[in-house]
Amino acid sequence: MNWSEEQVLALIAYREHNEHMQLLAAAHHWTELGQADTVCWGQGQEGEQVWRAGVDSASAQFACSCPDGSHPCVHSVALLLFWMRTPVHFPLAEPPEWMTWWQAERPADAARTGGRTRYTPIWVVQKALEHPDQPERLARQQHGAATLATWLQALLAEGLPFAQYLFSSIWENQIAHLFEHELPGLGRALRQIAVLRHQPGPQALDDLLAALGDLYLLTQAFQHPEPLSPAEREDVRLRAGIHLLARERVLATQPGVADTWRVLARHTQPEERFGPWYHRRTWLWGQRTGRYALWLESDWNPPPSSSGLQPRGQYTGPLHFYPSAYPLRATLDLAGWVRQQSGGEMVPPGISPWQLAEAYAAALQQQPWLTEWPVTLGPVVPVLTSPTEVQLYHPQEQCLVPLHGPAQEVWQLLATSAGAPLAVFGEWNGQALQPWAHWAVAASPTELSTP
Ligand SMILES: [Zn+2]
Known part of the structure; x- marks a missing residue:
């Protein structure tokens, strides 16, 4: 369609977002710009945030790698506006690989759905999984896992930045595909990776590679369960989201x-x-x-x-x-x-961070598909390690344990402790503890000197 500037501006309803979008429609925010036929594309940057966006003006489809849930997002609309105003900045070229993935993938009915992904509702999947052993169901799940494995291989062949800045709709389509094939566990794992790829910091690419590798191994274990023990097969199936009910x-x-x-x-x-x-x-x-x-x-x-x-x-x-x-x-x-109405409160004994590391390694050795591992740490003292970060300090081993999860839980720890030692129960994910419960414990005065 032929867009008027008015129509483009109307795509972003909120005034603040609209003003932001218009600021982004400027050359200094964009590199790798190009156009071919009815499509244009570009890589954008604002502060620390980098994204890739593409627009097909003929079918009014927008795509972006950013985590913004709105559709279309400010980046893709800014790209279209910039293209309309100054097409000279967009050299005629062959679309890059990240555009061709999008072009190849767009479903035939995308024009009708506006490019949004349609999910199989979770309750439909859960209902289906009440009868997990039906042969046609197993065949469908095998096909879903095989497709994911092929997709992950193709993704990694393009390199990690490609995965990092792949359009969000392509990730969503893959996730939807897994739910469609009744593999909700794989779908959730892929969604976590789709979120993880936006993580800033020097560790980001390592974490992304590790998560992609873990998921690929899971698809392989799911497709080839023969060498696994019956218990290990169950772990793989459970991680894939099967046997939930x-x-x-x-x-x-x-x-x-x-x-x-x-x-x-x-x-x-x-x-x-x-x-x-x-x-x-x-x-x-x-x-x-x-x-x-x-x-x-x-x-x-x-x-x-x-x-x-x-x-x-x-x-x-x-x-x-x-x-x-x-x-x-x-x-x-x-x-x-x-x-039990009486008998005194009983709580698990707390362990130290080194004991945690040893016990977690032993647990992983037994069950490599562990996603959350329960542990009670104590005595530990919640301490503020930066203006926005709370960690658990273990006085005897003089080390800090990072926390993650809902901010409310983390800040509540700091507030209720007020410098006194606690035992903290939570889920350890291999890198940080998500705290879910805590209680006061006694500690000798010499143990209480915090850093
Ligand atoms: Zn965007």
Whole structure:
């Protein structure tokens, strides 16, 4: 279509965004500009942020590598505006590889959907996975994993910056493809990478490469499970997102582990981009066995707080662990559980950062597909290491443990500690701890000198 400047300006409704977009439609923000037929492209930069954008003016399609969720984003519209105003800045050229990927990929109905990706709703996927062993389902999943493996190979062949600045819609299409093939775990892993690629700092490319390599290995393990033990196969399938709802089977086939279980933490999170679909994670710790367990529930709307186990509650009953080389996921039948009203509060013993490193390495050795590993650190003192960063200081080993996760949890740690030692329970991801619960612990005065 032939655009008027008025039509282009109208694409960005918010006044502030519109003003920002017009500032970006200037030569000093752009390099690698080009045009061919009805498309134009360019690499943009503003401060630290770098992006690649492309526009097909004929079909009114916009693409950008930025994490901005709005469509079209300010960068792609600024590119179109800049092109219309000063086409002389856009040499006629063959579109670069990152444009041809987009051009090859755009679905035939993109004009109708405006280039937006359509997802298979998560509840459709979850429903389908209630019967995970159907041969046609397994074949579809195998095909999905194989397609992802091929895509990852092609992506890496172009180099890491290519992956970093690939248009967001291409990532989204791949993620949607995985949900379509009933591989929600692979879809979530790919989404994490799509977010991770925007991470700033010198570590960014290393982290991106490691995450892409991890996901590729997972596709290989999923496609070729023959050399794996039955428990390892289950771990791979669980990581791929399969067996999410086969709770009854676990209850019927896995022996119960009886103990008095303490509810360490419980939190409910919405499934990203899927509206009223929620996951509730409950972390438990058994007094007699010393085992941690994760009870995961998924449902429409947040599950009501009255159902299930109460935070900090203590219950006696059996937990049934999902088969795994390092069993953590578990399920239970609440009917058989009894709440303990007395007997004093029990908590897991805290370990030191070095003990954490050793225990985590041992756990990874058993189960290389671990995504979150439960641990209690203590005694530690939350300290401010920069104006915006809180870390956990372990006085005896004199080392700091980085934190990640919701800012609220992290700042609450600092506030409740007020310099006193705590034990902190959380999920360790190999680099940082996401804190979910904490309690006061005693420490000798000599241990309290913080850096
Ligand atoms: Zn953008």
